[in-house]
Amino acid sequence: MLKPYHQLTPRGKVERLRRLALKALEQYDFEVTRLSLITNSFNGIFRIDTPTNEKYILRVNLPEGGHDYDSVHAEAIWLEALSRDTDLSVPHPLKSRNGELVVEAAVEGVPEPRLCTIFSWVPGTDLSKHISTANIYKLGVLSAQLHRHAATFRPPQDFNILCFDKVFPFTEPVILFDDKFRHLFPPERRGYFQQAVDWTQEAIDYLMSCDEPMRVIHNDLHQWNVRVYRGILSPIDFEDLMWGWPVQDIGITLYYFYEREDYQELRTAFQRGYSSFSPWPEHYPGEIDAFIASRGVELVNFIIQDPNPEWLAQAPIFIEKFGNRLVTILKNR
Numbered sequence: 001m002l003k004p005y006h007q008l009t010p011r012g013k014v015e016r017l018r019r020l021a022l023k024a025l026e027q028y029d030f031e032v033t034r035l036s037l038i039t040n041s042f043n044g045i046f047r048i049d050t051p052t053n054e055k056y057i058l059r060v061n062l063p064e065g066g067h068d069y070d071s072v073h074a075e076a077i078w079l080e081a082l083s084r085d086t087d088l089s090v091p092h093p094l095k096s097r098n099g100e101l102v103v104e105a106a107v108e109g110v111p112e113p114r115l116c117t118i119f120s121w122v123p124g125t126d127l128s129k130h131i132s133t134a135n136i137y138k139l140g141v142l143s144a145q146l147h148r149h150a151a152t153f154r155p156p157q158d159f160n161i162l163c164f165d166k167v168f169p170f171t172e173p174v175i176l177f178d179d180k181f182r183h184l185f186p187p188e189r190r191g192y193f194q195q196a197v198d199w200t201q202e203a204i205d206y207l208m209s210c211d212e213p214m215r216v217i218h219n220d221l222h223q224w225n226v227r228v229y230r231g232i233l234s235p236i237d238f239e240d241l242m243w244g245w246p247v248q249d250i251g252i253t254l255y256y257f258y259e260r261e262d263y264q265e266l267r268t269a270f271q272r273g274y275s276s277f278s279p280w281p282e283h284y285p286g287e288i289d290a291f292i293a294s295r296g297v298e299l300v301n302f303i304i305q306d307p308n309p310e311w312l313a314q315a316p317i318f319i320e321k322f323g324n325r326l327v328t329i330l331k332n333r
Helices: 010-025 069-085 133-152 179-184 187-209 246-255 263-275 287-303 309-331
Strands: 034-039 044-049 055-060 103-105 114-120 215-217 226-229 232-235 242-244
Touching: 010 034, 010 044, 010 055, 010 103, 010 114, 069 114, 069 133, 133 215, 133 226, 133 232, 133 246, 133 263, 179 309, 187 246, 187 287, 187 309, 215 246, 246 263, 246 287, 287 309
Parallel strands: none
Antiparallel strands: 034 044, 044 055, 055 114, 103 114, 215 242, 226 232
């Protein structure tokens, strides 16, 4: 009898997922010379090498956070459209032998079937290793390019994704204010978090009432989801895409720069880059800051319910660190 998956070591889990990945590859028409793990910190990400020296990415999707067939399939559809309609360097989804953008595979020892997708290889290294005002200017341009394409994108009828019409748009329950986490949220900190939730909801209510229609947003465009190669920025990891507005997307991007000493300089560079391609989408001062705050609140809610023990162990440190940052954000609103 096989040992339960959740009791395996990280290496043991990877070996099981690798067998599942090989099972998924049976549904495609190319030969594989090597299948090697890149990461299994969330999804299982494998590199595929072929006899013709081509490289691909195979993603074994973790069935959490609303990443069901509809969302994974929608991701592939938008990437197809971006590849077809723009000159952007984005991963291109590959179709299976049967013409499917998403396949399902299962093996004994992995507790549920997993959705699998294969994408073209995107060369380069993470933008996080190349932070400069020049590159963040380019990131602003890239963000604007994605938003402009999304404004004209007409998805098929089976394009079903989540909607950023509430503070916590993913499928996880909202538990950060539950009594069992009271020790992590003393009264003053809890008050700051509640202020952030209320502030974000007010910003969403405004967006819902204005004439600007929703569009598809990347919803996770940060410096670890952008590759840099020969001066070109390539966005990757579109799995969190949802209906929303550009200001929400920008808030998420800027959240990951906020604690840096050069934050204002980088934000200015990003805005200059964006505005060189499209009008800056902020409707009123502080609108984007509300979505910077909401990103942190959302991450806190995610971390405290993640089954990964490493994430849970870091939760108190992350909550204290973000709580201090949130105080600054709220004071500057």
